[in-house]
Every structure is written in C-alpha cells, then in structure tokens.
Amino acid sequence: MSPDFFDVVTRQRAHRAFSDRPVTDHDLARLLDAAVHAPSAENRQPWEFVVVRDPHRRAAIGELMRRGWEESGREFERGRLPRALFEDVERGATGGIATAPVHVVVCADVARGLEQTVGSSVFPAVQNLLLAATALGLGSALTTIAVGYAHELAALLALPGHVRPVAVVPVGWPARPLGRPRRDPFGRHTHREVFGVPW
C-alpha cells in the first residue's frame, strides 16, 4: 500500500467517534516516526509524546475534556460554530473522544526548545502525526481543550515541570467513514504581492 500524498492531505478530517478495534504498536510507531520528521526551530525537536492506552487514564483525560466543555466551551461555542459542527464537537468532548483506544498526549520540552517557538516547533509534528493516521486509515483529531488543565494532566502523566502538554490526539479506527473536510478554496485566502490583490 502506497498512500498518495495529495490524497492523504485532502482526506484528513477530525474524527470524534471510534470503533473498539485496537490500534497496534506497529501502527503507532509509523505515526510517531512521521511526527519526528517535522521541522523545528534550531532543529531542537522539543516534542515529547506520551502514549496512553490505560482505560482509567484515558477516562481521566476524557473527564478533563468534558469539564472544559461544560465549564466554558459549550456556552462559548454555541452560536460560534455551525450546528452540525457544534453537535459533533459536543459529542466528542462529552464521551466520543474518550472512546479512542489511544490518546497521544503531545508535549513540548521548554528546557530543550525555546518557549516562544513551541507553536512553530510542535504543531508541524502534530500535523505529521494526524496525516500519517489518515494515510493508514486511522481516525484522529487535533484537540487542545484538555491542555487547559495542564496541572491535572501533569499529575496524571507524571510530566516534569519543563514538559508542557500542547495537544491531545485521540487515535483509533473511525466509527464510520467520513468524507473530505469542508474548506474554503485557497484562492479566497491568497493574495498576489500585497494583501487584497486576488490570486
């Protein structure tokens, strides 16, 4: 199987519901190997990945998501998100994402990398991980709601003080096939030479 690059990129989609089919270490290794090939400031590779399979620990992460959603996310997003997306996010945050057999908690080591370059140095690796999941037919999503509870996540995962959680990526086989994502065509957000001159 040789997944075509451009096909993978245009099929990537956030999954928030998963089947109970297990995900093998072999598959996870391919995702993580893709992740660490990403660029980073000074090539510091400040990423750290905690792979969580234990059901109690996953349930605890799921509870942080539910808490984040119920304490502030839901009211904030109501009216901001289109209805179908709101309902999908709500189902995900209140149980769907917790059903993924694996949670990859992506962290930044701010002793190894510079604090101000965490965004540019870790999200490219996260994107590689998500794309690699798509390439294998696995579902995944980029979620950040639980990292609002950095202290609780640190306690749950024994993170040292210099290792900050940045994203929680659920990985599992999709509960059902999803179509391609809805995006504006690139021309709507592309400018020639100066802002405002259309592509």
Place this chain on the structure above:
Amino acid sequence: MSPDFFDVVTRQRAHRAFSDRPVTDHDLARLLDAAVHAPSAENRQPWEFVVVRDPHRRAAIGELMRRGWEESGREFERGRLPRALFEDVERGATGGIATAPVHVVVCADVARGLEQTVGSSVFPAVQNLLLAATALGLGSALTTIAVGYAHELAALLALPGHVRPVAVVPVGWPARPLGRPRRDPFGRHTHREVFGVPW
C-alpha cells in the same frame, strides 16, 4: 506521478539555497490547496497567504532576515547550533533564502480566528505547504526570523491590522539535492502511559 506519503514526510528538509528555475502558478496552487486542507480551531481557517514574486519586495524581505540575523540571531545561535547548521542558517539568512523565486508569507487573521489558537490553527497549514513542496520536488523552509519585524512586513505587504505575519516560506527548486533530515528516533521522545517509561 503519485508521491508516497511516508516517503514525502521522511524526505522533508529545510532548503536555504535555490536555483533560478521558475516556480509556476500551477505548482503554487497545489501547495496552497494542500495548506488549506489543514485543521484549525473551530474550523475558522484563519490563514492568509501573500505570494511574493516581485524581486524588490523579496529583496526587502531578505533584508529583514539579514537584519534579524545580524542584530541578534547570529550571536544568540553561535554555540547553540551545531557548526554545519549554523553555517547553513547564516548563508540562508544573509542571502540564500532571498534567492528563492517565491516567498509565501503566511499570516493569521486574528479577527477570524482566536488569538490564542493561532499556533494550533496556522502551523498545521504551514506544514502541509512544506510537505506539498517536498512532494513536488520543490525546496522550502519554515522561517520566522522576518516576522519579528511585523510592522515592516505589514507596510511592505499592505497587511491590515488584524492580519499578523506568522512565517515566511521560501519556495524554489533546490540549488542541490539534500539528503533526509537528521532527527532523533521517535522512541527517544516517546513514553508509555506516563512520562519516563520508555517506549
């Protein structure tokens, strides 16, 4: 041509020297189309791309890079970067990157997307763009040195106040072929269940 996803991911490498072979709009369209398929918080797609071909404007961007390097980057990085990387970055910042026939200035619209989600919502798109360049055989790099001069970039590109430059991606055909990037194996930065338990 059907570039294999995993081959593209493991070949991606920062290019800081380019040939004068032109880059077509058709190629750029494939890069930008890949970019806009990335995930973003609330699916807000807050990216804006300014595609710069004009040689004077590219030279001005190149001058901002040189200034950033000479005013602070060089002394900061001396001793932090391995010698070969230091010399490559120095050559890039003082002229190499300016030779790319195209600079894609990637921006975030903080009126459309939330300010605190710029990192998670724009760098995945940047990574798609870099990977798509690799898939086509084009060279590119994720650079942020010029965005330290946001005011100057805004004047040069007519950016409105709510549109912030996030990265400058040079795109061109590589001056010479580069091998695969040097990265730590993923197992060195992967933990099972809790931090410190090796993969």
